[in-house]
Amino acid sequence: xxxxxxxxxxxxxxxxxxxxxxxxxxxxxxxxxxxxxxxxxxxxxxxxxxxxxxxxxxxxxxxxxxxxxxxxxxxxxxxxxxxxxxxxxxxxxxxxxxxxxxxxxxxxxxxxxxxxxxxx
Numbered sequence: 001x002x003x004x005x006x007x008x009x010x011x012x013x014x015x016x017x018x019x020x021x022x023x024x025x026x027x028x029x030x031x032x033x034x035x036x037x038x039x040x041x042x043x044x045x046x047x048x049x050x051x052x053x054x055x056x057x058x059x060x061x062x063x064x065x066x067x068x069x070x071x072x073x074x075x076x077x078x079x080x081x082x083x084x085x086x087x088x089x090x091x092x093x094x095x096x097x098x099x100x101x102x103x104x105x106x107x108x109x110x111x112x113x114x115x116x117x118x119x120x
Contacts, residue, residue, distance in 0.1 A: 001112055002061050003038070007053040007102040014096035015042065015050055021084055022054075029077045030056070033070040034063070038117065049098055057117065061105065 010018055027037065040054040058064040071077055085093060112118055 001108065002058050002064065003106045003108065004056040004058065004064060005053055005102075005104045005106055006056070007051060007104075009045070009049050009051055009098040011048065011096040011098065012044065012050045014092075015052075017088060018052065018096075021088075025077070025080050025084055029071050029074060030067070033067045033074075035067050036120075064105075 008018070022040070030037065036057040038055040038057055040052070042050055042052045044050050056064075058067070108115070
């Protein structure tokens with residue numbers, strides 16, 4: 001197994017729209033192609049910054065790449081994302097995303113069967 005942690009730093013004023021984008025558009029496509037979401041959380045860092053991060057599980061890095069390729073080739077998904085970006089405003093998105101999106105691949109130090117994930 002391999003895990004992906006994806007982290008965003010955004011303005012608190014954008015949290016509601018950002019979570020709606022994730023839940024309504026991004027998450028369904030990820031699940032459709034086989035990504036497994038472990039969870040998604042947020043931390044209010046201060047009045048200007050909220051950190052949002054998700055942890056995903058994949059069978060391998062190759063499987064992650066296959067899933068991402070399928071999502072990028074899904075024309076309906078791409079249209080939904082572009083439409084939502086246009087509705088939000090691309091300049092606004094650039095403003096409220098405070099830093100580059102951070103993505104890290106991590107490995108567990110505990111076997112999966114000794115975690116809560118074993119019940120999934």
